[in-house]
């Protein structure tokens with residue numbers, strides 16, 4: 001039987017026929033400010049609150065204190081969930097300024113240990129672009145990144161890997177080797193900006209093929225709307 005990992009995000013599970021498949025690695029990509037970090041954190045908060053699934057967030061661009069402040073307007077009990085060890089927000093050894101260089105195995109072991117400590121069933125990597133810097137001594141960055149993503153997919157966690165979207169072959173490689181790909185957009189339409197979300201692929205799931213309108217709302221977070229939005233010509 002299919003084992004589902006609901007995101008708990010209004011409107012999103014419906015277009016995915018219930019949610020992600022458990023233990024899969026999903027790529028969430030978009031340009032700056034499209035809502036990637038918000039979406040992924042909401043996935044962790046909902047997992048802890050509604051599904052009894054603990055979660056680890058590996059943050060490479062911000063620390064726990066900033067994150068708690070940043071999501072204040074969403075009214076999520078993030079601090080309480082962290083205090084209760086249901087969510088763990090981690091940086092790399094060495095901190096944000098001076099993260100320790102690691103090879104793939106060292107990084108995977110570090111993530112595995114952190115997940116084991118709170119029996120995490122959900123994992124977020126924010127972001128793959130920053131992971132590239134950790135492997136800066138690599139002789140074959142592409143191969144190391146592929147191996148890293150493959151090993152993340154083998155952990156006993158449903159994982160979201162966040163990435164800045166570029167028109168380059170690294171973005172394509174990420175999309176190729178992950179089980180699912182979700183694109184977020186924040187586009188100018190006349191004098192407005194519109195947010196949209198599209199499931200590009202989700203192996204084993206009968207998902208919507210529409211581009212859905214999306215909103216980020218105070219007190220709530222991400223909301224995905226059932227209707228289609230026409231963004232042709234904008235991207």
Ligand SMILES: Nc1ncnc2c1ncn2[C@@H]1O[C@H](COP(=O)(O)OP(=O)(O)OP(=O)(O)O)[C@@H](O)[C@H]1O
Pocket residue numbers: 030031032033034035036037038039073074216217218219
């Ligand atoms: N309370 C709120 N109500 C509405 N929108 C909000 C609220 N808080 C944040 N936002 C929107 O969410 C955006 C930030 O989203 P987020 O940080 O998740 O994006 P991101 O894709 O992770 O960005 P980056 O590329 O910088 O990492 C803000 O720029 C703002 O437009």
Ligand SMILES: [Mg+2]
Pocket residue numbers: 036037038126
């Ligand atoms: Mg972000």
